[in-house]
Structures are given as C-alpha cells and as structure tokens.
Amino acid sequence: MSIVNQNPAVRTYTVSSVVDATVSDRVSFKYHNTKYVAYPESTLIRLTTYSNRHDNTKESHRNFNLKFDKNIQSGTYYVTDYNFPFTEVDYVEATNLTADYLYRPKSGKFTVETIKNSDDKLHYKIHFNFIGVNDYSKEELEIKGTSEFIVLFRP
Secondary structure (H helix, E strand, O other), X not given: OOOOOOOOOOOEEXXXXXXXXXEOOOOOEEEXXXXXXXXXXXXXXXXXXXXXXXXXXXXXXXXXXXXXXXXXXXXXXXXXXXXXXXXXXEEEEEOOOOOEEEXXXXXXXXXXXXXXXXXXXXXXXXXXXXXXXXXXXXOEEEEEEEEEEEEEEEO
C-alpha cells in the first residue's frame, strides 16, 4: 500500500540528523531524534535534537536547540560577533520534575557548511565549540561537537 499526501498544499517532510557532542562532566551526547520547525512568517527554522526522551512524559532528558535563518551562509561565526546568525542556541538538561537547566553560549564559535538549500532539501553541517552558561546558577559547561541535518520535503 502506498501512502500519498492527500493535501498537496501542505508538504510533508522527513528529518535525518546526528548531533555528536561532548559536554563538560557529562556522558557524550550522540543522538538522531530531531524535531524540525519552520516559522511561516519568516525564513527562520528550528532544529531541536533530543536525548533520553522516548515519549511525551516529563522525564530526565537533554536537548540541543538551534534556531537560524534557513538561508544561512557557510562560514565561521563567533558567539560574540554582531552578525552571529543563530537567534537561539540552547543546551538544556531537563529534570524529572519541573526544573530545566538551560545553557546559552557566552563565548566560542560555530562553523557552518550549507550543503543544500532548495525547495526540496535543506542540508547543513555545523561544528560548534562554546562555553554555555546557566543564567540562574552561573554554572559553565564546555559544549563541543558536530551536527548534520537533512530535511527532505515531499509533495
């Protein structure tokens, strides 16, 4: 049986990804579970990769979140640059309760390789090495690694 999109005005998509990172005093973060979000009023997209999360229950898990313009140019960007292209970068450790520990970059760099940006495919490789700080506790973590994201749009 073939499954076909019954509403061609709404395109479906598939995401394949990997984020392979090390985080200070944590086990490595290597996961493929990525959620893609497009913002219809703009060209911004969000790619959020989850680890240790298998359903919608509140359980201890980690995620790595990037929000940027899908037309991002290949290049090296420093967190402190005025033209840093990521509108959000978050490393999050969620507890089994209601507390989340959010770390945002205060220094470091991201190197982006835009491999494909078309109506049918988005493909990015992103290398990162930054110091993330928790605004509440002021704890700092070194977060470094690589990520690759492919979003394929289907009719």
